Amino acid sequence: MCLTARQRKEENIMSNPDNNAAPVSSVAGQGQQMPGMKCPQCGEFIPTTIQHIIISSALVCPNCHLRLNIDRTKSGKAIDALRKVQEAQDNLERKTHSYR
Numbered sequence: 001m002c003l004t005a006r007q008r009k010e011e012n013i014m015s016n017p018d019n020n021a022a023p024v025s026s027v028a029g030q031g032q033q034m035p036g037m038k039c040p041q042c043g044e045f046i047p048t049t050i051q052h053i054i055i056s057s058a059l060v061c062p063n064c065h066l067r068l069n070i071d072r073t074k075s076g077k078a079i080d081a082l083r084k085v086q087e088a089q090d091n092l093e094r095k096t097h098s099y100r
């Protein structure tokens, strides 16, 4: 892994990999994106952070405490896309702050 991607401009962050195994879907909230996924057992929305998904290998449902393992081999593309989104957001924040 290298950090040089940070210098690149956001590339295709809007094009989600059509990977059905992707555990994470962005749900448009009130102006802010809340990453997370729906619990397959109780249907509760499990909020999580991009960092958590990148560094962790499992999510736990806050409602029924079901443990969801993140299959990194299957989700590699999705995690990679998330990382790019995260980087783009970081860049955007930095730009926004320097402009105002």
Ligand SMILES: [Zn+2]
Pocket (backbone or CB within 6 Å): 039, 040, 041, 042, 043, 044, 061, 062, 063, 064, 065, 066
């Ligand atoms: Zn649940």
